Amino acid sequence: MKKIMIVSLLMIVVMLSGCNGETDDGKVLQIDFAEAGYGRAWLENTADAFMEENPDVEVELNGNPNMTQNAGPRIESGRDLPDLFFLLDTNWQRWATRGYLEPLGDLYEREVEPDVTFLEKMNDGIQDFGLINDEYYSVPWNDGVTGLVYNHGMFEEYGWEVPETVDELEALTDQIKEEGSGIKPFTWPGQAASYWNFPVLGWWAQYEGLEGIETFMEFDSPEVYQQEGRLKALQVFETLIGDQSNSTDGVNGLVHTQAQMQFINGFAAMMPNGIWLETEMASAMPDDFDMRMMQLPVIEGAEEPMINNTMAGDFIIVPEGANEKELAKEFLLFMATDEALIQYTKDTGTPRPFNYDPTQIEGLSTFVDSALDIWKNSENLYFISKNPMYFANNVNFFPASGAPYGDIYLGDETAQSAFEKDYVYVQERWDQFQRDAGLTE
Amino acid sequence: MKNIKKFFDKLPDRIVAKFEQVFRLDTSGLARRKRARKFFIFAMLFIPLLHFFVFFVYVNINTIVLSFQRYDYNAGENMFVAFQNYKTVINDLLTTDQLRVAIINSLIYFPVNNFIIIPLSTVTAYFMYRKVPGRNVFRVIFFLPSIISIVVLTMSFQFMFDPMFGPMNDIVKAFGINLPEGGWFGNPDTVMPMVYFYSVWAGIGFNMVLLNGAISRIPKEVIESARIDGIGMFKELTQIIVPMIWPTITTLFVVGTTVIFTMFLQSLLLAGGGPSGASKTVAYIVVEMVQTGNLTEAATFGVIFSIIGIPIILLVKNLMERIGQNVEY
Numbered sequence: 001m002k003k004i005m006i007v008s009l010l011m012i013v014v015m016l017s018g019c020n021g022e023t024d025d026g027k028v029l030q031i032d033f034a035e036a037g038y039g040r041a042w043l044e045n046t047a048d049a050f051m052e053e054n055p056d057v058e059v060e061l062n063g064n065p066n067m068t069q070n071a072g073p074r075i076e077s078g079r080d081l082p083d084l085f086f087l088l089d090t091n092w093q094r095w096a097t098r099g100y101l102e103p104l105g106d107l108y109e110r111e112v113e114p115d116v117t118f119l120e121k122m123n124d125g126i127q128d129f130g131l132i133n134d135e136y137y138s139v140p141w142n143d144g145v146t147g148l149v150y151n152h153g154m155f156e157e158y159g160w161e162v163p164e165t166v167d168e169l170e171a172l173t174d175q176i177k178e179e180g181s182g183i184k185p186f187t188w189p190g191q192a193a194s195y196w197n198f199p200v201l202g203w204w205a206q207y208e209g210l211e212g213i214e215t216f217m218e219f220d221s222p223e224v225y226q227q228e229g230r231l232k233a234l235q236v237f238e239t240l241i242g243d244q245s246n247s248t249d250g251v252n253g254l255v256h257t258q259a260q261m262q263f264i265n266g267f268a269a270m271m272p273n274g275i276w277l278e279t280e281m282a283s284a285m286p287d288d289f290d291m292r293m294m295q296l297p298v299i300e301g302a303e304e305p306m307i308n309n310t311m312a313g314d315f316i317i318v319p320e321g322a323n324e325k326e327l328a329k330e331f332l333l334f335m336a337t338d339e340a341l342i343q344y345t346k347d348t349g350t351p352r353p354f355n356y357d358p359t360q361i362e363g364l365s366t367f368v369d370s371a372l373d374i375w376k377n378s379e380n381l382y383f384i385s386k387n388p389m390y391f392a393n394n395v396n397f398f399p400a401s402g403a404p405y406g407d408i409y410l411g412d413e414t415a416q417s418a419f420e421k422d423y424v425y426v427q428e429r430w431d432q433f434q435r436d437a438g439l440t441e
Numbered sequence: 442m443k444n445i446k447k448f449f450d451k452l453p454d455r456i457v458a459k460f461e462q463v464f465r466l467d468t469s470g471l472a473r474r475k476r477a478r479k480f481f482i483f484a485m486l487f488i489p490l491l492h493f494f495v496f497f498v499y500v501n502i503n504t505i506v507l508s509f510q511r512y513d514y515n516a517g518e519n520m521f522v523a524f525q526n527y528k529t530v531i532n533d534l535l536t537t538d539q540l541r542v543a544i545i546n547s548l549i550y551f552p553v554n555n556f557i558i559i560p561l562s563t564v565t566a567y568f569m570y571r572k573v574p575g576r577n578v579f580r581v582i583f584f585l586p587s588i589i590s591i592v593v594l595t596m597s598f599q600f601m602f603d604p605m606f607g608p609m610n611d612i613v614k615a616f617g618i619n620l621p622e623g624g625w626f627g628n629p630d631t632v633m634p635m636v637y638f639y640s641v642w643a644g645i646g647f648n649m650v651l652l653n654g655a656i657s658r659i660p661k662e663v664i665e666s667a668r669i670d671g672i673g674m675f676k677e678l679t680q681i682i683v684p685m686i687w688p689t690i691t692t693l694f695v696v697g698t699t700v701i702f703t704m705f706l707q708s709l710l711l712a713g714g715g716p717s718g719a720s721k722t723v724a725y726i727v728v729e730m731v732q733t734g735n736l737t738e739a740a741t742f743g744v745i746f747s748i749i750g751i752p753i754i755l756l757v758k759n760l761m762e763r764i765g766q767n768v769e770y
């Protein structure tokens with residue numbers, strides 16, 4: 001019994017001594033990341049390159065699809081913390097304002113390359129992404145290209161033209177139904193109807209321009225919900241999807257993998273999706289399947305026709321209680337170098353929101369090339385708000401329903417009624433939302 | 442190393458002796474054995490008691506405290522707001538359609554669990570006990586869902602009803618039932634019946650195991666004497682088996698009532714809470730609030746539904762105990 005006690009105590013001592021972030025030979029950088037659509041090869045390659053430059057550093061990776069949900073309790077308890085968290089879009093602001101995150105202001109001022117700071121290296125529209133209460137606490141992880149993906153092989157076979165305007169898109173849906181021998185214009189995941197946010201928010205931004213969206217994201221009053229672009233975008237959706245014959249049967253109950261399987265198996269010609277689609281469906285994709293991303297067709301009356309809705313929201317943070325905070329910042333700085341950025345795009349097929357040219361990378365698929373061309377040639381749209389009502393999830397794009405797409409598809413709502421419902425919903429609760437967010441007493 | 446070993450060899454005796462000296466305890470063999478017994482009982486109870494205090498007492502007190510607070514993003518801390526959260530939640534309950542639908546969806550779990558799943562489980566368990574022909578097929582159909590991960594199970598169930606590839610579409614079509622508009626999980630009228638159907642299929646196996654265990658403990662003499670008297674299967678089940686396993690049925694009934702306030706995973710995995718919130722339950726909404734960081738409102742929801750739920754559950758338990766007797770054998 002006593003021997004067991006001695007061995008147990010020694011094991012505890014050994015385990016505790018291993019928790020200080022240092023090995024006998026150097027430092028250990030622990031990275032925990034949401035292992036989602038982008039896989040883990042990109043991070044392994046980045047870590048290898050970082051270790052090559054810093055031979056005394058060992059990078060340990062811990063990936064998990066549920067990392068974003070699991071991170072909250074760990075950050076709030078201050079236990080079992082890595083040096084870096086790579087997480088999917090969630091309310092990180094609540095951790096920052098509670099002091100759970102390391103301020104990153106000094107990282108943003110460091111030079112990535114001669115005379116170019118980390119902040120300057122970032123794309124203009126996303127520079128305020130990690131800012132709250134005048135301090136930086138997070139770094140954007142991915143940039144994105146979202147909108148409408150189309151089956152290029154099918155378009156070639158039937159001689160269908162890629163639409164440049166919304167009117168042309170509407171005409172195309174009729175043409176597909178007439179000529180497509182049972183092929184439907186669209187498939188989409190009703191259980192994740194917010195996939196329609198990719199093109200719909202894009203149309204809204206085309207109509208209002210980037211400044212209009214910035215005004216909306218300030219949430220100064222309920223009147224922002226009266227923006228005409230919001231209604232116009234919903235009306236485009238209603239025209240396309242309110243007609244149920246434009247979608248595959250039973251589409252409103254599909255999860256995203258079911259809808260994507262329908263798309264890659266040729267049951268539908270188009271689907272709302274993003275640049276990650278190819279990596280996500282790689283194992284199921286038929287060999288000869290040829291898809292492309294289309295530049296979002298332009299809505300009538302557009303203020304800013306070339307819009308790419310990035311939907312960027314995934315982020316990187318350094319917990320306040322991390323062992324190797326300085327090393328974590330060095331890693332983030334390394335990730336912003338041109339070599340690391342290009343490697344990232346090679347491995348994931350997606351860009352990061354920094355100034356570099358991923359379109360020069362050779363050997364990417366035609367799908368990724370088409371998406372990167374859109375990223376390079378468009379005004380990239382980022383939804384960034386400093387209003388606590390937005391962090392607290394009181395207000396968003398369609399607050400009454402979350403996303404009115406399913407209701408419009410089923411005919412339970414019209415674009416006009418969904419538009420008005422949101423305004424009334426917010427107007428009735430505005431004082432409460434402001435009070436809840438600490439903006440008023 | 443030698444010194445460490447010596448230290449540990451001597452440690453327990455030294456500690457015990459010191460302990461006895463400080464508290465001036467009786468050092469006789471009998472007194473020491475009694476103390477050792479008490480210490481053993483304390484050590485065995487310590488962990489469950491600690492668990493109870495941390496994960497029940499502390500968590501519940503903290504939930505009540507949170508329900509009177511609101512997180513302030515400017516101050517970076519929770520502020521006391523008295524009954525403001527209660528006012529907000531009650532107002533939302535009265536005015537928001539999605540919340541009303543969630544309450545109705547949750548309440549329907551009561552009859553589904555107690556008047557469909559428990560009777561079906563009892564009948565199935567009885568068939569297993571009577572070794573009816575084909576019982577092994579039933580065992581697989583009903584028990585398999587209990588041992589497979591719910592994620593895999595819901596995914597299989599979903600694919601069975603996939604609008605394009607699902608085999609069930611053709612089967613139900615033979616009975617004149619067509620794919621509903623939007624799909625089985627995409628139509629507000631069919632989504633909850635589908636979730637309840639899944640719950641029945643997946644829920645029978647678990648109850649069946651418990652009931653089967655209870656039936657097999659009934660003394661054989663009781664059953665045999667009834668059979669000598671020429672009792673039929675229906676009477677045997679309703680007049681002998683059910684009364685004799687009533688305590689187990691009561692337990693399942695009470696547990697089946699509590700799930701009204703805890704069921705959410707089925708709706709989440711089968712329908713993602715949709716379409717347009719049509720498959721959300723009370724627990725689903727609380728989970729959603731926690732995931733978006735709205736802990737204070739989630740706590741308020743929890744407290745309100747506990748206030749409603751606890752008397753209901755106690756009443757159900759009381760009624761069940763009055764209906765049947767606590768049989769001992």
